[in-house]
Amino acid sequence: MGVRSVENLGFGGDMSGINLNGKCVWLTGASSGIGEALALELASRGAKLAITARRAEVLEQLVARIRAKGGEAWSFPGDVLNLDQMKQVVAAIELNIAPIDLAIPNAGTHLFTVPESFDCAEYLFVMQLNYGGMLHCIEAVLPGMLARKRGYLAPVASLAGYRGLPRAAAYGASKSAMIHFLESIRFHLKSKGVTISIVNPGFVRTPLTDKNDFHMPFIVDADQAARIICQGIERGKREIAFPFPFNWILKLARILPDAIYERIVDRLW
Numbered sequence: 001m002g003v004r005s006v007e008n009l010g011f012g013g014d015m016s017g018i019n020l021n022g023k024c025v026w027l028t029g030a031s032s033g034i035g036e037a038l039a040l041e042l043a044s045r046g047a048k049l050a051i052t053a054r055r056a057e058v059l060e061q062l063v064a065r066i067r068a069k070g071g072e073a074w075s076f077p078g079d080v081l082n083l084d085q086m087k088q089v090v091a092a093i094e095l096n097i098a099p100i101d102l103a104i105p106n107a108g109t110h111l112f113t114v115p116e117s118f119d120c121a122e123y124l125f126v127m128q129l130n131y132g133g134m135l136h137c138i139e140a141v142l143p144g145m146l147a148r149k150r151g152y153l154a155p156v157a158s159l160a161g162y163r164g165l166p167r168a169a170a171y172g173a174s175k176s177a178m179i180h181f182l183e184s185i186r187f188h189l190k191s192k193g194v195t196i197s198i199v200n201p202g203f204v205r206t207p208l209t210d211k212n213d214f215h216m217p218f219i220v221d222a223d224q225a226a227r228i229i230c231q232g233i234e235r236g237k238r239e240i241a242f243p244f245p246f247n248w249i250l251k252l253a254r255i256l257p258d259a260i261y262e263r264i265v266d267r268l269w
């Protein structure tokens with residue numbers, strides 16, 4: 001039995017998934033890359049889609065594209081760094097569309113960092129955007145979900161959050177923080193009707209990775225990533241980690257002794 005079939009058996013015991021058709025979905029970081037592809041995929045599966053990012057005009061263009069294909073979408077521009085704005089966005093969505101069934105905090109960024117030119121502002125910025133931005137979205141959306149005893153959160157973290165990697169201290173730490181936080185709150189929320197899928201992509205072809213000057217193993221297109229993420233949510237997967245086999249290689253790397261892990265990464269990077 002291959003590793004892929006072990007995954008397909010739901011070896012980890014999947015949770016109840018969500019049929020996206022007709023559901024009210026709030027997605028951040030929708031103006032580009034994975035978020036843009038996810039918006040198109042969610043809409044094609046019948047979701048009522050509320051999209052957020054800072055560039056309002058880009059969101060409006062995406063809304064027009066989705067509607068032209070018969071989908072339902074509305075734009076709610078905002079900055080995830082601003083908690084009050086996120087609360088206003090959620091209130092506006094729930095007033096004008098419907099209570100949010102699924103929230104996908106996806107907005108984020110990547111910065112290469114090297115400790116030789118250490119500037120803690122860089123590390124704090126990435127932490128504030130990737131981790132803090134997700135926390136702001138959760139603070140905005142969770143009270144309503146708890147009151148309704150129903151909801152689904154699928155924040156986009158990264159396989160880079162598994163272990164330390166060269167030049168990835170700021171990014172990896174922010175994604176590790178997300179994974180740790182989400183695993184922890186799942187213990188509390190599962191008995192309260194709120195389900196969590198942690199989305200951990202490997203390399204995905206987007207404007208963010210277009211800047212990379214190195215070989216990105218097993219890289220996938222954003223529309224493929226969006227399909228995998230939607231399928232994972234519909235199946236209620238605890239973790240939506242991809243692409244195969246990169247996800248399993250990095251899972252194995254988590255249990256390697258430090259010295260062996262360090263030697264392998266030194267060779268490859």
Ligand SMILES: NC(=O)c1ccc[n+]([C@@H]2O[C@H](COP(=O)([O-])OP(=O)(O)OC[C@H]3O[C@@H](n4cnc5c(N)ncnc54)[C@H](OP(=O)(O)O)[C@@H]3O)[C@@H](O)[C@H]2O)c1
Pocket residue numbers: 028029030031032033034035052053054055056058078079080081106107108109110129130156157158159200201202203204205206207208209
């Ligand atoms: N691409 C990959 O290989 C990869 C792998 C693993 C995980 N991820 C994660 O996937 C997510 C999306 O990445 P991507 O590759 O699609 O990047 P991207 O193309 O650069 O898109 C980033 C999105 O985040 C939004 N955003 C950035 N700062 C924001 C802010 N302060 N408030 C609201 N929205 C903000 C951007 O919109 P505006 O500029 O309009 O605000 C944009 O829509 C990120 O969390 C990233 O860490 C990506």
